[in-house]
Amino acid sequence: MTSPHPLPDLVGDLPVTPASLVLHARELHPDTDRTSLSRFSDPTWDLFPALPDRHSPNQAIHWDLYPAPFRHACKLYIFALLNVIEHPPRLAYAHTVVPSVKTIWADLGYLRRFLSWLTERGVTAFADVSTADLDHYLRHVTDDATTSTTIKRKALLAVQRLHAYRSFLPPPCRLPAAPLWGGASAAELAEHPDPRQAENRTPRIHPDVMQPLLSAALLVVDTIAADLLPAARRLIQLRARALQLDPDNIARQRNNTGSRWYCAHDQLALVLKSLADTGHPLPGLRQGRNVTVDLAGLAVAGHVDGELLRKGCFAQLIDGSGLPIVPDLLRTNRFTATGSRPWRHQPADASEIVRLIRHITTACFLVVAYLSGVRTGEALNLGRGCVTRDPKLALIFLSGQQLKASADRRERSPQTIPWVINEHSAQAIAVLENLSVSTRLFPPGKWGSPEWLGSSRCRTTGSINDDIRAFITWFNTEIAPAVDHPVIGADEHGTITGRRLRRTLAWHIVRRPGGTVAGATQYGHLHTQLVTGYAGNAASGFLDEISFEEFLLRAEQLHDDHQRLQHGEHVSGPAADAYRHRVAAGHHFAGRTITTPAQVNTALANPNLQIHHGVLLTCVWRPETAACQDTTTSAGQTGPAWPRCRLTCTNIAYTDRDITEIRSHIYGLQADLADPGLPHPLRQRIQQRLDEHHRVLAEHPAGQPHTHTDPLTGSHP
Known part of the structure; x- marks a missing residue:
């Protein structure tokens, strides 16, 4: 007598057999070898084929790490997470309808923590878990004083997700049907701030560190790479x-x-x-x-x-x-x-060239990731042939895998939504194409290994961060002393990582310290290039970085302006009263907590924040009276257009700081007038500007800047 063949488990409407493909309903990366996809009965499930990018570390589930009594039920649950794509349950604060592979992977460690806790209590099946057990686990997690609210939230979220999928699982795999923990979110239970309100805490790289770092990277890309x-x-x-x-x-x-x-x-x-x-x-x-x-x-x-x-x-x-x-x-x-000395004196043999290739590749990454504004993963996923040029537009385009993309954008070709980059980035990519035989510009593994030659993957975020640290040590030790280049100092916020480059670029574009990128490219020009292409699209997220930095700058300036007024700074000009009113009303923004792009844009639209400091004057922006407003070319203009600034504008105010700059400018103009060979038309224009400057000085209170002590630095302006 033969026994009947066991019926397959059902996950939703999907029958699950030992031969079922684990990634049955997931979109796979084009490079995937479909003959090697994981099956349900396999002891290890490889989830990497379902990742849209190639820079993530290997994400494989090793089922021998899970308690044996729960192993089959967990397999069915993870199978449901991966393949139930029609009307799946959605937790609070979820960014997508279907959890991503990375989200599922992030849950696994917290799921195992829950399983271990159940096993220690003698529970060996999800169907045996009681509501009291779940309440005890909640207290077990939340009462742990040594654990952060972030970890607590994630631990509870893993159980909530398991509970949410109960209707898609066979009865033995289901947690109790009663609403879990009163329906409260994991963030509320853990007393953790709303994840949607989380502030971007990625620290910027200090300008005194970023400037020599970028200069070093450009030196390596332009000079050292050309030699080798x-x-x-x-x-x-x-x-x-x-x-x-x-x-x-x-x-x-x-x-x-x-x-x-x-x-x-x-x-x-x-x-x-x-x-x-x-x-x-x-x-x-x-x-x-x-x-x-x-x-x-x-x-x-x-x-x-x-x-x-x-x-x-x-x-x-x-x-x-x-x-x-x-x-x-x-x-x-x-x-x-470089200057008067070569960067190296001893010949570089093959072994040395291999070592230097690593540093050149890192320099190329720094140039591309920083000057283009792409995310770390987007840079690492770049492939051969990603740069195109449009001679008519005089623009250089960079195309690749856009991460954090919505479904509608994923359907479009990357070539239709490129970044616009400058010549430095294009040169760095040209160097990378010479240093790799792979389709990837940042192939994984050790140089010269089979993985380096033929893998469809690319370097991981962790490995490129290690390379950046090695690059800084190498440059400071071997190159900087040889060519008298400034060393790359230690940053006050810790180790330099790829993730920090994007936030730092936004800061430099807004602040423009010194006005140049390593003495080569103007930040204003770079900003114009970036917002022309994909980086200027709201979906890229880069404009949010710019907006945050603009708000922070505006708030700091308002606080500074208020302190200076409190210490007796003079203000003159047609908009002097409006300047004092706005500073008095708006200086409290310096201490406001801003956590979302919408809050930033609302704050930036506030009239009390519309004070813009120029080189020789301050604009108290009011569009109705702005002389720089050009209805034919400036639709949606939200601030002064400095190239069209007119000294007759009623939005102008002059602070003591502006008067100090005007006096310095007067000295320069007077030196120009002393040139006997100066053409007469130019002499007339300079004299007109001098007359305007002298009028402003005469109308400023006391006829000269008030010499007070700077409340921030303790020095005189």
Whole structure:
């Protein structure tokens, strides 16, 4: 007598068998090998194919980590999270209808915590969990004084999600039907601030650190990379070919299986044959008048055991190849001077070039991620051919994977929503395309490894952060002293990471310290470029960064203005009364907590915040009376257009700070007038400007700036 075949479990309307695909309903990345997708019965589920990006670390569920009594039920639950996409339950504050793979992954650790707690209490099935058990777990989590409210919220959220999906699971896998914990959200139960109101706490990189860091990255991209690229390209091409000759032999070397001598002999024989077939010479070294084989370079390029090569074990094999030898094929001997000194004096051999490639790649990342405004993951996911140029528009476009994209934007081609970048970023990407044989510009793994050659993935956020730290140490130790470049100092907020670059760019665009990016590109021009393309789209999130920085700057200035008025600063000009009124009414914004883009935009629209400090005057902006308002070109203008500023405008006020700047400007204009060769029309315009400046000085209280002590710095203006 045969036993009946067991009926499959049902998750919603989906029958689940041991052969069911785990990612049955998920959109998969185009690079996915569909023959290797995980099945329900597998001991490990690989979720990486369902990630839209390639820079995330491997996200695999190892089921042996879960308590055995709950293992099958948890598999069914996670299967439901992944595949129930029609009318799934939605928790409070959820950003998407269906939880993302990253959200599911983030829940797993907290789910295991709940399972361990149940197991310790002798509960071995979800159907056996009582309402009292759930209340005890709530107290267990919330009464822990050593745990932050963030961790408490996430621990409770994992249980709430499990409860929300109960109707999609078989009866033995369901928690009690009663409303969980009175229907309160996890944030309320944990007394955690509303996640939607969370402030962007990513710290900016201090200007005194960012300036030398960007300058260093540009120096490496423009100068050091140019010196090394010829030899580096040959080295990379040879290494890529060597890895493809006999992958099985490479795997044996990697896993230390088989004879070390035979593996090296077979690999070298294949490399020499490949060089002969393609007409390539052997790399060589100059030793006096003789040229010998560069054994170290051949070992690196050919993935051959360098120790055995140096011992001469394969000299007969090399000599018998009959290949010509070209000196310095895989070496760099000449280095460009930066200022009066070259950045390096000793030749760079193949091993050294490999080390320097890592730092060049990091420099390219810093330039691209900072000057383009892209997120760290968006930069790491860039692929070959991502830059295009439009000669008619005179713009350079960067296309790639936009993260945190809504469903409607994901349906569009990345080429239709590109970033607009400057020449520095384009040059950095050109260097990256020379340093990689992969389709990815930031391939994963160690240089020259099989993963580096053929993986569809890219570097992770953690690995690029490690590279940034190594880059700073290398530059400060080896390059800065050699070329008399300022060192990259320690930042007051801690380690420099890729995530901090985007926030820092927004600060620099708004504040524009010194007005330039490493003395090369104006921040105003960079701002115009960025908002032209995808970065200027509200969906990119970059304009939110700009708005936050604009509000912070405006609030700080209002606080400063109020302090100066309190300490006796004079104000003159047609808008002087309006200036004093707005400062008195608006200085309290300096202490307001702003947590959302909507709050920022509302605050920035407040008339009391519309005080804009220029170079020689202050604009108390009022659109109805603004002389710079141009109805034909400035629709939606929300502040002064400084290039169209008119000194007859009734929005102008002059503070003591402005008067100090005007006096300095007068000295410069008077020096220009002293030039006997000055053309008459220009002399007239300068004299007119001097007359206007003198009128302003005469109308300012006491006829001169009030010499008070700066309340912030303790110095005189």
